[in-house]
Amino acid sequence: MYRCSQLWVIQPKSLRSGGLGPLLTASRNLGITVRVLDTNKPVQPPKDAKAKTKHVAKFSNERSYLDEILIKHEEEPKTTAQKVKKKAENTFFYLVFAGSVVALGALAYYFIEQFISIDSPQTIYSRTLKMVQNDDRVLDIFGGSLKGYGEDTGRGRRRHIANQRYVTKEGEERVRVMYHVKGNHRTGKVYAEVAKKDGNWDYRMVYVLTDDTVPRNIILIDNREKDPNALV
Amino acid sequence: MEEYSREPCPYRIGDDIGSAFAMGLVGGSIFHSFTGFRHAAKGQKMINMVREVRARSGLTGAQFAAWGGVFSTIDCCLVAIRKKEDPLNSIASGGLTGALLAVRSGPKVMAGSALLGSVILAMIEGVGLVTSRWMGAMFDPTAQQMEQTL
Numbered sequence: 162m163y164r165c166s167q168l169w170v171i172q173p174k175s176l177r178s179g180g181l182g183p184l185l186t187a188s189r190n191l192g193i194t195v196r197v198l199d200t201n202k203p204v205q206p207p208k209d210a211k212a213k214t215k216h217v218a219k220f221s222n223e224r225s226y227l228d229e230i231l232i233k234h235e236e237e238p239k240t241t242a243q244k245v246k247k248k249a250e251n252t253f254f255y256l257v258f259a260g261s262v263v264a265l266g267a268l269a270y271y272f273i274e275q276f277i278s279i280d281s282p283q284t285i286y287s288r289t290l291k292m293v294q295n296d297d298r299v300l301d302i303f304g305g306s307l308k309g310y311g312e313d314t315g316r317g318r319r320r321h322i323a324n325q326r327y328v329t330k331e332g333e334e335r336v337r338v339m340y341h342v343k344g345n346h347r348t349g350k351v352y353a354e355v356a357k358k359d360g361n362w363d364y365r366m367v368y369v370l371t372d373d374t375v376p377r378n379i380i381l382i383d384n385r386e387k388d389p390n391a392l393v
Numbered sequence: 394m395e396e397y398s399r400e401p402c403p404y405r406i407g408d409d410i411g412s413a414f415a416m417g418l419v420g421g422s423i424f425h426s427f428t429g430f431r432h433a434a435k436g437q438k439m440i441n442m443v444r445e446v447r448a449r450s451g452l453t454g455a456q457f458a459a460w461g462g463v464f465s466t467i468d469c470c471l472v473a474i475r476k477k478e479d480p481l482n483s484i485a486s487g488g489l490t491g492a493l494l495a496v497r498s499g500p501k502v503m504a505g506s507a508l509l510g511s512v513i514l515a516m517i518e519g520v521g522l523v524t525s526r527w528m529g530a531m532f533d534p535t536a537q538q539m540e541q542t543l
Contacts, residue, residue, distance in 0.1 A: 310477075310478040313401075
């Protein structure tokens with residue numbers, strides 16, 4: 162239990178008549194010493210205080226004692242050399258700050274672009290996975306509750322989606338993506354490809370291959386052009 | 394060999410706890426040795442340093458391990474719920490971990506901690522994505538080759 166042995170009472174004039182009686186009886190019962198400070202007379206510091214201390218702190222009204230003693234304020238640069246040094250330090254800090262803001266902005270841009278732009282592997286993976294998880298033939302073959310994942314890294318996280326971005330002979334840009342799916346009965350792979358036609362990215366094909374010895378394929382979307390010179 | 398590969402998920406939690414503890418232990422030892430050295434009186438620097446490392450760095454390791462364990466558990470839970478492995482899972486896990494580990498300090502601190510956790514995870518994910526993109530561009534087989542004269 163916290164017990165204070167002394168109680169200072171700073172007594173304004175209004176309370177002088179009757180305020181002190183109950184306090185004194187309470188103090189007698191609790192073993193607390195009561196000292197009364199009369200605010201009429203100002204407090205004088207002991208006469209020999211200044212002679213003892215080497216450092217005379219300037220106590221002013223705006224800052225408290227603890228502020229003055231504990232917080233160390235840097236000196237303002239007075240000479241030209243000090244000013245130049247301080248300005249060089251400031252410039253360096255501003256440059257580092259600007260550089261880090263730029264780096265963070267670039268990181269944020271690339272990161273958000275991964276999730277929003279249509280030709281990024283992540284978006285293709287998300288959308289085709291939704292397509293595949295709702296398809297009847299796929300659910301029939303794989304057993305329900307289909308789960309999608311990417312390539313294995315050493316640490317066990319499988320976030321990387323295998324992808325390849327290429328340009329055909331005719332100059333068409335395509336992005337091909339491959340990821341794994343796993344259902345209750347089987348596992349398999351999903352291959353999806355988008356191509357850029359007249360400025361829009363469109364699905365060119367989406368198909369699922371099971372991982373058996375004789376793979377079965379389920380074709381969800383097939384938008385490839387029929388080549389007039391093909392044999393098949 | 395896919396027949397012999399196992400699902401990473403419950404075992405990943407143990408891996409992450411272990412690696413987080415190791416990181417916290419080593420990093421905490423270095424950090425606390427510096428602090429112990431600085432705060433010591435003049436003749437007792439080494440003793441203080443050793444004492445500080447012995448007392449504090451295990452605790453730092455345990456705090457890191459708590460962070461890693463809760464993060465990995467929430468990540469596995471999100472994968473099981475969403476049925477999809479995604480970088481978004483990691484960011485949400487980071488936010489929830491920050492919130493959950495600050496549960497004793499009230500809702501405002503929880504919200505701040507969640508924001509900090511998800512921002513840190515987003516940065517880690519972003520760096521991983523950018524690295525893999527640049528590495529992929531280096532090894533692209535369809536990139537234009539420079540003409541080589543023998």
